[in-house]
Amino acid sequence: MRGGGWARGLRVVGVVVLLCVAWLQLALPPLPHDPQSLLGGASGRETPENDPALGSLHNPTSKFLQTRSRGSRASTAPTLTPEQILEIKEQIQLRTGNETVLNEELFGPVQPDTIVIAVQVHNRLEYLRHLIVSLAQARDIDSVLLIFSHDYYDEDINQLITTIDFCKVMQIFYPHSLQTHPHTFPGESPGDCPRDTKPEEAAKVKCVGTPDLYKHYREARFTQTKHHWWWKANKIFDEVWILRNHTGQVLFLEEDHYVAEDFLHTLRLLTAAIPRACPKCSLITLGNYLKNYNFHTDARKVEVTQWVSSKHNMGFAFNHSVWGLIKACSGQFCDHDDYNWDWSLLHVSNTCLTHKLHTLVLRAPRVFHIGECGVHHKKKDCSSRSVLNKVHRALQAGQRTLFPRQLIVVHTPPKKVKKHKGNGGWGDLRDHALCRSFYVSTFTHRPALANTSVAIGSGS
Numbered sequence: 001m002r003g004g005g006w007a008r009g010l011r012v013v014g015v016v017v018l019l020c021v022a023w024l025q026l027a028l029p030p031l032p033h034d035p036q037s038l039l040g041g042a043s044g045r046e047t048p049e050n051d052p053a054l055g056s057l058h059n060p061t062s063k064f065l066q067t068r069s070r071g072s073r074a075s076t077a078p079t080l081t082p083e084q085i086l087e088i089k090e091q092i093q094l095r096t097g098n099e100t101v102l103n104e105e106l107f108g109p110v111q112p113d114t115i116v117i118a119v120q121v122h123n124r125l126e127y128l129r130h131l132i133v134s135l136a137q138a139r140d141i142d143s144v145l146l147i148f149s150h151d152y153y154d155e156d157i158n159q160l161i162t163t164i165d166f167c168k169v170m171q172i173f174y175p176h177s178l179q180t181h182p183h184t185f186p187g188e189s190p191g192d193c194p195r196d197t198k199p200e201e202a203a204k205v206k207c208v209g210t211p212d213l214y215k216h217y218r219e220a221r222f223t224q225t226k227h228h229w230w231w232k233a234n235k236i237f238d239e240v241w242i243l244r245n246h247t248g249q250v251l252f253l254e255e256d257h258y259v260a261e262d263f264l265h266t267l268r269l270l271t272a273a274i275p276r277a278c279p280k281c282s283l284i285t286l287g288n289y290l291k292n293y294n295f296h297t298d299a300r301k302v303e304v305t306q307w308v309s310s311k312h313n314m315g316f317a318f319n320h321s322v323w324g325l326i327k328a329c330s331g332q333f334c335d336h337d338d339y340n341w342d343w344s345l346l347h348v349s350n351t352c353l354t355h356k357l358h359t360l361v362l363r364a365p366r367v368f369h370i371g372e373c374g375v376h377h378k379k380k381d382c383s384s385r386s387v388l389n390k391v392h393r394a395l396q397a398g399q400r401t402l403f404p405r406q407l408i409v410v411h412t413p414p415k416k417v418k419k420h421k422g423n424g425g426w427g428d429l430r431d432h433a434l435c436r437s438f439y440v441s442t443f444t445h446r447p448a449l450a451n452t453s454v455a456i457g458s459g460s
Helices: 002-027 060-065 082-098 125-136 155-162 199-205 220-238 263-277 320-327 330-335 341-351 385-397 429-437 447-455
Strands: 116-121 145-150 168-173 250-254 257-259 283-285 301-306 316-318 358-362 367-369 408-411
Touching: 060 125, 082 168, 116 125, 116 220, 125 155, 125 257, 145 220, 155 168, 168 220, 220 320, 220 341, 220 429, 250 257, 263 283, 263 301, 263 358, 316 320, 330 341, 330 429, 367 385
Parallel strands: 116 145, 116 250, 145 168, 283 358, 301 408
Antiparallel strands: 250 316, 257 367, 283 316, 301 358
């Protein structure tokens, strides 16, 4: 009897333990999104980092850091099936045709002088969360149109963007992505010449491609960013219907940027200052790459300088008139042997425009770069924690200097910009043709491009 009692007792305890475990699994929140898997890094899950600017998770904007269960979806599969790729293409085409503007009923229609913020997005969700948090805390953010331009279709990213409730929001999707073209151009095609193929060997085996100025053949993964940037600019300035009468500034950001709360205030001050302080300035630059900056001494200071791609490509803005000058030089942009959009834009400035691009640039930045991993950089730890902390400390220290009433313009002595021959990676004539085609239309179908691809198929 005593032995039987112990057995029953153990069974009861076992049942209770199982019920407790089951209850905990239901009660605990879902595991967070895994940024490393999107970056092609190690598997595993990582809790989203708190943004130091929030103070606590009770801040309303902290919701943008919260994760939700992904479930199973096509866009995150390691290798997409043809059916999944077709599904993504159909979604992209549907969304592109709709041109839906979220929150328009709350914040009103786009006006000719509305500031448009264009964010180029790949798949780095955790960085994007922090950018959205910083945008949410900016003064007058409810007056802008925020456009996210994607080259990677991801339901978690789409879901995050639909939760934005502080301004008008729109999404556009680059239709020629590597995600939807894994085995055909502009992805890697079976007959493409490998990067280090010798030209004489390429002619012998008749592989597809044209070498760059360093005798290297194209690497698809390095070409997408330039294509996407040029497509996005053509799309926003020339094809988005609600912007057909737009004359205001378009500010270019990326998913791993972070903005100060007075970035719109400062952008408006700079825009108003251009006619009097710098009539030759066609661009405004809110970010810089200085390792150290002092808001107490520099928050109001603005430099007039020639636009240089390596210094002034972060958080810069221009309007439709300037775009017209740049677009007229589309051949120089698209054919320049450099896979970087910013160096290609510098090439346009130096070789095609009547007057080189000049910019008003802030000494104390209002746009910051927080990305630790990307196309050019791969690290074991892609955390933005240390960079976020540095940015937060700088903004906190200079809190009283934000929102200046006026700016001090400093004219720096002109520096001779060395002629740059290009970084290569853009010698393939198919890339030139695709890039040029966006000047005509940014929509999906490219019959003329297919003919170009065939014509140069055996080129070397």
